Amino acid sequence: MTDVTRWWLVRHAPVINPDKLLYGQAEIAVDRVDARVLTALAGSLPEAAIRMVTPLSRTRLTLEAIGGASPTPLVEPGLLEQHFGDWQGFSHDALAASGDGRVAEFWRTPATARPPGGESFADVVNRVAETLGRRSAEFAGRGIVAVCHGGSIRAALAVALGIDPAAALAFQIDPLSVTRIDHIPVAGERPVWRIMGVNLPPTQPDGY
Template sequence: MNKTTHWWWIRHAPVDSGGIIYGDNDVDCDCSDPRLFRQVAERLPRDAVWVTSHLRRTRQTAEAFASHAGLELAEPHVDPRLAEQGFGDWQGLTHDQLRQRDEFDWHRFWITPARTRPPGGESFADLMERVRYAMNDLLQEHAGKDIICVAHGGTIRAALGVALGLEPERALRFAVDNCSLTRMDHFSDTAEPPHDISAEDSWRVSLVNFPPQS
């Protein structure tokens, strides 16, 4: 029996960071502009499992989308593995401050951004692996359903990389704007979901970075 799981990925609302690198710091987002939510909210399924990371900006964004879609948001499933990439000691610094403090590591990061780990942080390749495990567990639990994941730009790039079997360097090429929608489907030919998501799985990506307003 064919079973299709529909994934609806949404990046959180804008963050006023003041120009600093915030990564997986727990900061608030700005949900005050209704135009950022209405167009995408109209596309969201009514009977879906909601998932967020543990960072409050994803919960704030989920609540805003549910409100504009006329949905009653049940307590979402929280998965810390869907958090943004952690930039370790670089978080809290501006790009200029970082360049002045640690020019060698900063230069190396921009040459190989997918594989370089900031001090005390993780690489994008590390992020892809934890997102892969999170997606696998969510698929085990909610196969055949609609899953709305409100997450982060890096997380959504990682999910696209997992679905398309991409190397981390290629997955970084996707643009993922705040409040944009990315859609993908997972197909299974058996009644039971697979025990591991792999490049051999059947995926369809139908929408990437659908804009919140036009």
């Protein structure tokens, strides 16, 4: 299976968010001070893999902190976090107090409800599905380390497992965790996915 594309999906470092804002695709600072964890993470990733980040600085800064920013990584907007539209930058409490009925509807059906000016999680799944397929074909037989977001990693698991977006929201994806999935092409048929691990703490590379 020489054309298998191996993905290491890394969630960025913890954000600094004392006001518990709904940040989505907005820029927000990250905490990169845990040198022990960053060193362990760096050692768990294959050196020869393609490096990929999203347009948001928190993914680039995380990659820099683990020493993987050279050569310059690819920037992939398809792996961005969910866009919460007009609600980005507001706290959960502020949104609840706004009296906007769309807020309650969003929390009742978080996979399919779409914030004003934003996207639903189901939209994210579709976006990530296209990205994974395109990049897996482009880098067939290679490894890809993609520093991205909790939402896009959950979306990738929805794609790989073929499950409903609502079910994928149940996955816990911790900062600086690694989720491993393999894209396996099948002649004349749709490719299949293999799940190697979800929300893994930094360990040694898995034989890549």
